[in-house]
Amino acid sequence: MADIQSPLPGTFYHRPSPEDAPYKVAGDAVAVGDTIGLVEVMKTFIEVNAEIAGTFAGYQTENEAAVTAGQVLATLDQ
Amino acid sequence: MTIKRLFIANRGEIAVRVIRAAQELGIHTIQAHSEADADMLAVRLADEAVCIGPAASKDSYLAIDRVVAAAKQAGADAVHPGYGFLSESPEFARALEAAGIAYVGPSADTIERMGDKVAARQAAEAAGVPVVPGSKGRIATVDDAAEVAREVGYPVMIKAAAGGGGRGIRIAADEAELRKLAPQAQQEAQAAFGDGGLYLERAVQSPRHIEVQILGDGETAVHVYERECSLQRRRQKVWEEAGAACLDDDTREALCASAVVLAESVNYRGAGTLEYLYDAARNEFYFIEMNTRIQVEHPVSEMITGVDLVQEMIRVCGGEKLSLRQQDIARSGHAIEVRINAEDPHMQFMPWPGKVGAMRLPEGDGIRFDHFLYEGYQIPPFYDSLIGKLIVHAPTRDAAIDKLAGALADLHLEGLKTTAPLHLALAADKDVRAGDFHTQWLEPWLEAGNLAAAAEKSAGKPETATTGGAS
Numbered sequence: 131m132a133d134i135q136s137p138l139p140g141t142f143y144h145r146p147s148p149e150d151a152p153y154k155v156a157g158d159a160v161a162v163g164d165t166i167g168l169v170e171v172m173k174t175f176i177e178v179n180a181e182i183a184g185t186f187a188g189y190q191t192e193n194e195a196a197v198t199a200g201q202v203l204a205t206l207d208q
Numbered sequence: 209m210t211i212k213r214l215f216i217a218n219r220g221e222i223a224v225r226v227i228r229a230a231q232e233l234g235i236h237t238i239q240a241h242s243e244a245d246a247d248m249l250a251v252r253l254a255d256e257a258v259c260i261g262p263a264a265s266k267d268s269y270l271a272i273d274r275v276v277a278a279a280k281q282a283g284a285d286a287v288h289p290g291y292g293f294l295s296e297s298p299e300f301a302r303a304l305e306a307a308g309i310a311y312v313g314p315s316a317d318t319i320e321r322m323g324d325k326v327a328a329r330q331a332a333e334a335a336g337v338p339v340v341p342g343s344k345g346r347i348a349t350v351d352d353a354a355e356v357a358r359e360v361g362y363p364v365m366i367k368a369a370a371g372g373g374g375r376g377i378r379i380a381a382d383e384a385e386l387r388k389l390a391p392q393a394q395q396e397a398q399a400a401f402g403d404g405g406l407y408l409e410r411a412v413q414s415p416r417h418i419e420v421q422i423l424g425d426g427e428t429a430v431h432v433y434e435r436e437c438s439l440q441r442r443r444q445k446v447w448e449e450a451g452a453a454c455l456d457d458d459t460r461e462a463l464c465a466s467a468v469v470l471a472e473s474v475n476y477r478g479a480g481t482l483e484y485l486y487d488a489a490r491n492e493f494y495f496i497e498m499n500t501r502i503q504v505e506h507p508v509s510e511m512i513t514g515v516d517l518v519q520e521m522i523r524v525c526g527g528e529k530l531s532l533r534q535q536d537i538a539r540s541g542h543a544i545e546v547r548i549n550a551e552d553p554h555m556q557f558m559p560w561p562g563k564v565g566a567m568r569l570p571e572g573d574g575i576r577f578d579h580f581l582y583e584g585y586q587i588p589p590f591y592d593s594l595i596g597k598l599i600v601h602a603p604t605r606d607a608a609i610d611k612l613a614g615a616l617a618d619l620h621l622e623g624l625k626t627t628a629p630l631h632l633a634l635a636a637d638k639d640v641r642a643g644d645f646h647t648q649w650l651e652p653w654l655e656a657g658n659l660a661a662a663a664e665k666s667a668g669k670p671e672t673a674t675t676g677g678a679s
Contacts, residue, residue: 138559138561138589139561139589140559140561140589140590141264141589141590171559171561171589172550172551172559172561172589172590172591172592172593173559173591173592173593174558174559174593176558176559194264196244196263196590
């Protein structure tokens, strides 16, 4: 199990926009560099990208939740 | 003064600004705040504070019902909306009116009319104020758009009637592009603003953004001269000046007079700004839109005239007449404001909501720093990145730029990364010194690496200390 942490504080989104599907669902393959979510900081959207490869296990932080830097957003199975 | 208890429905530096103005007028202040803002400076300065909801703006500062209920409960007789958030919402103004609470701004009808950019354009034309050549009103069909474009000439800007502030704009270089972009622009506008209406304007080449500050009491209006705001990144102003050094006196006079005519024609009450595009090559100005609120950059106008715009807007919205006649408003010297944002200018302006460590602030005659910082304050990540405005005033523009460079060098905010290095680099730039820029100048300057070059040049000078990552 590997953790994907938030690089910054802000608001976490699972989806590119409210009308889109979430970036990943459990079971999806994740390659290095894949975007798994967005953190909105001071009106700017920052992509959260996977730094290792694996299989998406699930989001650990709810959609639109406030997050701190370092908070675990999602986990990967390897 | 009929206003006795003022509710401030905003945050950050403008909330502090409003509290200071109100307290000087002897008015009791009630500060609204989200859960994430319980520690903000405005809360500490106000006479009372009220929590209006969780961190997310949509559930707090933008939640009309919550804000109105809180103001009512606190026994407020007036609400100041600041800028952004609900400050240009006719629904908010109406809800306050229904609750029997005064609104520090113009009537809901005026906000609504000037908020519709087509109606505002038509009001300007009716008042004899020049507008950018373009469509008479909303364009009904793509064929109509093509006809208008043929008359005014390409390139044209396709603009959303419910847009404003640089949003909902597409540029078409020819008819084929126009026919492709117009339907897209309409869908986007519908989705973003709930109104797909469009209008057309000729795209002015390398315009300067010049705006005029006005004050009105519902009958009479006066101007407080103009501001030069062409230095913008992603349509956000970063550096603003009063006055616009590129204008000769006759043009300035005509520009400011036109703003007063328009403000009076709509019975404007409060502080407002009329924005124009200025075509230096033709020495022509064109009205583009009106902002029916106080603006971020209002301090530069205050510095060159001595007028307190926030106090004046509170007074007139409390029922008083304007305390100044036009002949009482004289301008002197030159003022420059630079926006200090919590962003890393060397990392594509990445947001940097750090914790404020030791602060040393520039002081002296003609130096003003409007902010909401204190040692130990944790900047929240949920709102925009503006953390302060550094304003200088001097007898000439040259002296103001020199004073600005000195003040920036004296500004030390430990624990933060800010856009101060950007402003230092701009102050040292020859084009900026010559006043030789326009709305399309800053972004190419940044892309060409001028900021990085300036940073290298000043390497060796102490940088503000940083913590190891945001907390």
